[in-house]
Amino acid sequence: MSDVTLLDVRNLSKSFGGVRAIVDISFKLNQGEVLGVIGPNGAGKTTLVNILTGFIKPDHGQAFYKGRNIIGMTPDKIANLGLARTFQVMRPLHSLPTYKNLIVPLNSPRIKKAAGGKLGNLDSVAIDILEEIGFERDARVPYKTAGSLPLGYQKRLELARCIALRPEIILCDEVFSGLSMSEISSMIPLVEKFVMEGMTLIMIEHRLRELFRVANKVLVMNFGVKISEGPPQEVMKQDNVKAAYIGGERSK
Amino acid sequence: MESVIVYGAINSITFALTAIGFSLVYGVSRVPNFAHGAIYVLVGFITWSLVNDLNLNYGLSIIISLAIASLIGLGIYQFVLIRLRGMPTSEIIASFAVSLIILEGLRLQGVGGFKGFIGPNYVLKPFFDGKIEISGVFVDYQRLIVVGAGVALAAILWLFTHYTKMGLSLRAIAQDEQAALMLGINSDRAGMTAMAIGSALAGLAAVIILPLGNITAEAGYHVLIYALAVCIIGGLGSWAGTILASFLVGFAMKFSTFMFGAVWESVVLIGTIILVLLIRPSGLLGKQKELEERV
Amino acid sequence: MAAQDVRKKRLDRSINVRSTGLYALNSYREMAYLLAPRLLLIVGLLALPLFLDHYWQRVFCTAGVFAILALSFDFLAEYVGLVCLGGALFIGFGGYGAGLLNSEFGLPPWASIPLAAVIGACVSTVVIMPCLRLRGIYFAIITFMLPLFARNVIVALGLFGSTEGITGLDTLPNIWVEQYVILIGVLIVLFALRRFVSEDVGLIMMGIKDNDQAVLAAGISIFRYRVLAVFIAALIGCFAGAYLSHLYGWLGLSLFAMDFSILPIAATVMGGMGTLVGPVIGALMLSPLSEALRGMGQLRVVLYCFILLIFILYKPEGLMNFLERKYHQFERVEKV
Numbered sequence: 001m002s003d004v005t006l007l008d009v010r011n012l013s014k015s016f017g018g019v020r021a022i023v024d025i026s027f028k029l030n031q032g033e034v035l036g037v038i039g040p041n042g043a044g045k046t047t048l049v050n051i052l053t054g055f056i057k058p059d060h061g062q063a064f065y066k067g068r069n070i071i072g073m074t075p076d077k078i079a080n081l082g083l084a085r086t087f088q089v090m091r092p093l094h095s096l097p098t099y100k101n102l103i104v105p106l107n108s109p110r111i112k113k114a115a116g117g118k119l120g121n122l123d124s125v126a127i128d129i130l131e132e133i134g135f136e137r138d139a140r141v142p143y144k145t146a147g148s149l150p151l152g153y154q155k156r157l158e159l160a161r162c163i164a165l166r167p168e169i170i171l172c173d174e175v176f177s178g179l180s181m182s183e184i185s186s187m188i189p190l191v192e193k194f195v196m197e198g199m200t201l202i203m204i205e206h207r208l209r210e211l212f213r214v215a216n217k218v219l220v221m222n223f224g225v226k227i228s229e230g231p232p233q234e235v236m237k238q239d240n241v242k243a244a245y246i247g248g249e250r251s252k
Numbered sequence: 253m254e255s256v257i258v259y260g261a262i263n264s265i266t267f268a269l270t271a272i273g274f275s276l277v278y279g280v281s282r283v284p285n286f287a288h289g290a291i292y293v294l295v296g297f298i299t300w301s302l303v304n305d306l307n308l309n310y311g312l313s314i315i316i317s318l319a320i321a322s323l324i325g326l327g328i329y330q331f332v333l334i335r336l337r338g339m340p341t342s343e344i345i346a347s348f349a350v351s352l353i354i355l356e357g358l359r360l361q362g363v364g365g366f367k368g369f370i371g372p373n374y375v376l377k378p379f380f381d382g383k384i385e386i387s388g389v390f391v392d393y394q395r396l397i398v399v400g401a402g403v404a405l406a407a408i409l410w411l412f413t414h415y416t417k418m419g420l421s422l423r424a425i426a427q428d429e430q431a432a433l434m435l436g437i438n439s440d441r442a443g444m445t446a447m448a449i450g451s452a453l454a455g456l457a458a459v460i461i462l463p464l465g466n467i468t469a470e471a472g473y474h475v476l477i478y479a480l481a482v483c484i485i486g487g488l489g490s491w492a493g494t495i496l497a498s499f500l501v502g503f504a505m506k507f508s509t510f511m512f513g514a515v516w517e518s519v520v521l522i523g524t525i526i527l528v529l530l531i532r533p534s535g536l537l538g539k540q541k542e543l544e545e546r547v
Numbered sequence: 548m549a550a551q552d553v554r555k556k557r558l559d560r561s562i563n564v565r566s567t568g569l570y571a572l573n574s575y576r577e578m579a580y581l582l583a584p585r586l587l588l589i590v591g592l593l594a595l596p597l598f599l600d601h602y603w604q605r606v607f608c609t610a611g612v613f614a615i616l617a618l619s620f621d622f623l624a625e626y627v628g629l630v631c632l633g634g635a636l637f638i639g640f641g642g643y644g645a646g647l648l649n650s651e652f653g654l655p656p657w658a659s660i661p662l663a664a665v666i667g668a669c670v671s672t673v674v675i676m677p678c679l680r681l682r683g684i685y686f687a688i689i690t691f692m693l694p695l696f697a698r699n700v701i702v703a704l705g706l707f708g709s710t711e712g713i714t715g716l717d718t719l720p721n722i723w724v725e726q727y728v729i730l731i732g733v734l735i736v737l738f739a740l741r742r743f744v745s746e747d748v749g750l751i752m753m754g755i756k757d758n759d760q761a762v763l764a765a766g767i768s769i770f771r772y773r774v775l776a777v778f779i780a781a782l783i784g785c786f787a788g789a790y791l792s793h794l795y796g797w798l799g800l801s802l803f804a805m806d807f808s809i810l811p812i813a814a815t816v817m818g819g820m821g822t823l824v825g826p827v828i829g830a831l832m833l834s835p836l837s838e839a840l841r842g843m844g845q846l847r848v849v850l851y852c853f854i855l856l857i858f859i860l861y862k863p864e865g866l867m868n869f870l871e872r873k874y875h876q877f878e879r880v881e882k883v
Contacts, residue, residue, distance in 0.1 A: 053764065079766035093754040093761060103747050104754050108766030122747060165766055278684075286688075335860055341630050341820075344687045345812060346859045348632065349852040352809065356848040473695070480688050484681070516703050522696040525689070529677040 004031045006169060006200055007052075007083075012061035014047055021047040022058065023224040029169070034201045036215035036232065038208060040244055043221040045204045046088055049171050052202075053085045054078045065169075080110040084162035085171040086155075088204075094147030098135070101146050101157060102126035105164040114166060126164070133160045134190060152183035159190070169200045176207045184210060208236075220244065256503075256510045262395050264502025265402035266461055267482050268495050272409065273453030274479040275494050276422075277446045285447065286347035287328055288454050289476030290354035295321045295455035296467040297358060318455045325451025329444050355472040394463050401460050405453070406495065422446055481521055485528045500524070584874065588824065589734060596726045603835070604722050608794055610834035611729030612638075615787040616811035617818070617826030618736055619780040625821035626744050627776040628756030630683060633690035635807040636674070637784025638791060639697055640667035643707055645789035646798035649716045656717050660789040667785030672778045679773050694803040701800065712799025719793055729790055733827060736783050740823055743779075752776050806848070810837060813851040816858045819865025828867065 007029035014022040022044045029035055037045050050056040052063055054075035062069050070078050079085075093101045105111065106122050130142045133156045141149070146157060155175055162170045175191070176184055184207075191214050194201065205211040211218075212232040220228040220235060222244040228235045235241055270292065277285040295317045302313035328350055336342045413419035424432040425442050433439055454475075462471075478501075486497030501524060508520040596604055616634045623629045644663030648654045654662065678689045702709055719725045743749045754762045755769050762769055792798040810833055811826070818829025833851060840847045858865065 055760065055763075074768075075760075075763040076766050076768045079764055085764055087761065087764070093757045096750060096753065096757075100750055101754075103750050104762055104767055105765035107747055107751060110766050161761070161765055332856070332860065341624055341683070342859050342863060344630055344632075344684055345816065346856060348687075348691075348812075349856045349859070352852045353849050353856070356852070476688075477692050477695070480685075480692070484685060484689070518696060518699040519703050522692070522700075526677050529680055 005029065006031050006066060007202075008064040009052070010062050010064070012048070012051055012058045012063065014044075014051060014056065014058045020224050022051070025061070025221070025224075025226050027219055027226070027229060029200060029202065031168075031200050032195075032198055033217055034195055034203065034215045036211045036218040037202060037204045037221065038206070038211065038218060039221035039227075042223070044224040045221055046173060047224075048221075049085060049173050049202075049204060052078075053083060053171060076108070079105075079165060079167075080108055082110070082165075082168040083171065084165045084167035084169070086158035086162060086173050086175060088173040088177070094145070096146055097143050098146045098149060098153075098157060099123060099126040099130055099142040102129055102160060102164045105161055108165060110165055129160055129164050133157075133163065134186065152179055152187070155179065155183075155187065156190070167199075169202065170194070172201060172203045172205075174204055174206065176205060176210050188213060256506050260503040260506040261499075262399060262502075263506050264499040265399050266457075267478050267502050268498035269398070269402045269405065269457040269461065270454070270475050271479040271482040271494050271498060272405065273450040273457065274476075275483050276409075276453065277450035278483065279422075285325070285328075285450055286344075286351040286476065287325075287354060288351075288450065288479055289472035289474070290351045291321050291324060291451045292454045292458040292475045293358060293467065293469055293472040294324070294354055295458040296462045296471075299459055300467060314459050317459070318452050321451045321455035322448040325447040326444055329447040333443070333447075334440065351472070351476070355469050358469045358472075392464070394460075398460050398464075401456075405456070418442075418445060477521075481525050484525055592730055592734065593727075596723070596730070601722065604726055606835050606838045608725050608729055609791075609838075610831050611726075611733050612787045612791050612794075613807075613810050613814060613834045614733045614827040614830035615729075615736055615783050616807060617814040617830045618733075618740060618823060619784045620811045621815045621820060621823055621826045622740055622744075623776060623780045624815070626749065626756065627752045627773065628683070628759075629679075629773065629776065630687040631675075631690045631777075631780065632687050632808055632812065633693045634784060634811050635694035635803045635805060636690070636697060637667065637671055637781050638788035638807045639694055639803040640670050640781075641785030641788025641790075642792035642798050642802040643667075643788075644670075644785065646713055646716050646792040647707065649793070650713050656719055656793045660786065660793065663789035664782055664786035667788065668778055668781035671781035671785065672774060675777050675781075676774060679770065679777070691808065694805070694808060698800050698803045708799070710800060712797055712801075714797040716792060716796050716798065718796045725794060729787075732786065732790070737823055737827060748772070748775070806837075809848060810834070810851055813855040815865075816855050816863075817865060819867030819869070819871075820863075822865070822867040822871070825865050825867030829865075 486493030814829030819825025
């Protein structure tokens with residue numbers, strides 16, 4: 001964990017008609033940190049991700065990624081700067097085989113610039129990435145149609161899609177949700193591996209137990225407002241955080 | 253110059269009349285009723301036939317043909333659109349095909365003795381003959397009826413969608429279909445209603461506007477194009493936008509005719525559309541980002 | 548029980564080791580199995596002109612034009628997700644382009660056709676670009692309107708011979724050249740597109756159709772790829788249009804006719820959307836039909852639309868998909 005601030009979010013606000021989804025959210029993210037974003041359903045977490053990755057424009061506020069204000073940029077531009085995201089409702093490219101899904105990010109300007117045209121056969125690069133992510137046990141899996149993969153693999157595919165971009169920050173939108181216990185126990189080492197390799201993560205999660213194993217800072221949201229921020233253990237002791245969760249979503 | 257203003261206003265309301273039915277259906281069921289223009293023309297011809305071939309009372313003919321229009325709209329929804337919900341490519345193509353079948357069918361000639369509706373003879377009588385003078389410009393009564401009807405219709409529709417159960421459910425679906433479904437609103441039934449109303453509106457526009465000229469099948473395409481242009485420019489999800497756009501386009505076209513000649517009308521139209529698309533793709537007053545990509 | 552005496556047995560006749568797009572061929576027999584339909588198509592088409600009389604040879608030429616338009620529509624609709632109802636725009640621009648190059652600059656057909664294809668494609672793409680911002684349905688409608696508008700602009704400005712058009716263009720040397728030029732054109736476009744969609748660029752376009760948000764999040768500018776797709780479709784459409792004006796020997800407003808927009812769509816739906824081959828076959832079937840009905844005026848259009856509607860409602864997969872399925876797997880009733 002270093003002191004280089006990668007992401008500086010200031011006063012983001014967004015309303016949809018009468019609903020205030022995000023109210024004045026600010027935080028800083030340093031390189032190497034794993035920031036967990038938690039809060040009951042409807043707290044505005046996914047809206048936050050959508051704003052930071054360019055899919056929604058906020059009403060007010062700015063977000064500086066390495067000094068550049070990314071508010072107003074299109075999602076592909078933001079991705080090319082190094083900020084990748086997964087989707088909560090997964091979006092594999094259904095009709096294509098799994099490894100072909102990675103062709104898309106491998107053709108992005110970011111990768112093309114980084115590789116300088118020396119990437120070689122993209123197919124094998126894609127398969128290599130998939131093996132890293134854990135598709136290696138079943139050698140035929142990378143060739144299966146993406147739409148036919150089981151849930152755990154699809155989640156990994158989402159992550160693979162991010163990794164293929166060689167990002168600096170990955171925004172994970174509920175990567176642990178919907179998985180069985182065994183699937184989760186194989187996902188955690190993966191996340192830990194990213195962290196060890198120096199990746200900066202923002203993780204939106206409901207599964208607090210798993211999240212706290214990897215996060216070193218946590219931001220709690222409720223009704224669009226940041227109600228707390230700090231190391232996980234401290235934050236969970238606070239009364240307002242506990243109140244936000246009581247009666248709401250129970251950690252599974 | 254005054255004539256430009258007066259006729260511009262009339263033109264605008266004419267557009268609004270034709271566009272409202274289309275905008276209603278698309279807003280509710282997300283399916284564009286390509287056959288809108290076709291139904292418009294069809295109603296004109298049916299009314300004509302009822303009046304001239306069957307010698308029915310004019311008013312009665314109108315009511316009958318409006319009813320027929322609704323039925324056709326319903327039929328289209330029930331037999332074609334329902335099967336294709338959720339497959340946008342197919343929906344577009346299918347409603348397109350229906351529209352063409354109707355419009356081109358009306359132009360058929362000499363097939364099995366069917367004479368086809370071509371020629372300048374197809375004229376609907378205006379409701380009242382005569383003109384009146386407004387600030388130095390002569391305006392037929394019929395045109396005034398157009399304006400009156402337009403305004404009345406807008407008011408009625410507003411009341412309908414804000415105060416009746418059916419109207420409110422149509423608005424609900426237009427805003428968020430899934431939420432509406434969860435609240436027990438039957439979207440298929442609403443879709444059918446919307447189609448029926450939309451078709452009737454198209455027919456109504458037809459009987460009011462067609463007496464100003466003669467009925468041609470070509471008009472079907474023009475109506476569709478104008479309705480679309482107005483919806484695109486005005487932005488969806490906003491009926492105020494549709495009306496605003498009607499005025500914008502109505503005046504722009506009359507103005508250009510005044511300055512440059514009638515042939516430029518459609519050029520102005522396409523120019524406006526493209527301009528709006530470039531600057532504000534969701535339309536002038538588009539509240540929802542309907543027209544833009546989801547991003 | 549009697550019901551169990553017979554059953555449907557499904558035989559899988561295809562290659563044993565297979566994954567999407569990759570075949571492990573074990574024998575000449577399997578190779579033949581794969582090649583046979585393709586060879587049949589190519590040889591069949593190449594040989595066809597020899598069996599036709601002069602009238603039908605001309606029809607064959609226009610069928611080829613429609614086939615290319617159908618390919619352009621299918622490509623855009625099924626591989627990129629853009630439903631473009633304005634095929635006539637390409638024909639018009641290509642046709643006018645070639646005609647003008649020929650009449651104003653004296654370029655012979657073998658130069659004017661390719662040049663017009665490129666120029667027409669550029670113009671079409673520029674015109675369609677702002678419309679790409681629209682969601683599917685509106686894009687479709689606007690593209691349908693574009694040929695009508697182009698027509699009006701030409702009349703309004705009195706350009707290029709306005710309503711009379713320009714006559715006296717060079718035609719191609721003889722009927723055989725005419726047929727084989729378009730035929731080879733069709734075959735090249737068909738196989739080139741097939742190849743293209745399995746290249747990375749084509750895959751990205753399919754990804755855009757599938758799920759544009761995921762593609763955006765992966766750092767790809769979907770606008771750029773869409774523009775490229777439109778350009779490609781326009782290129783082949785304008786080629787067909789350029790060829791057409793040299794086939795007829797004149798150009799006029801009828802190049803923007805709705806026929807050119809509609810028949811390819813009907814052909815595609817009937818032939819099988821997404822197969823690329825299907826639209827070609829569909830065009831080859833519908834085009835002569837259209838010729839035969841020429842005397843009946845507007846009935847033609849009504850008929851295509853009717854066929855279109857029936858196919859969309861009841862057999863949306865189209866002929867080719869159906870045939871392909873049957874080729875790989877067929878059912879037989881046999882006694883238990």
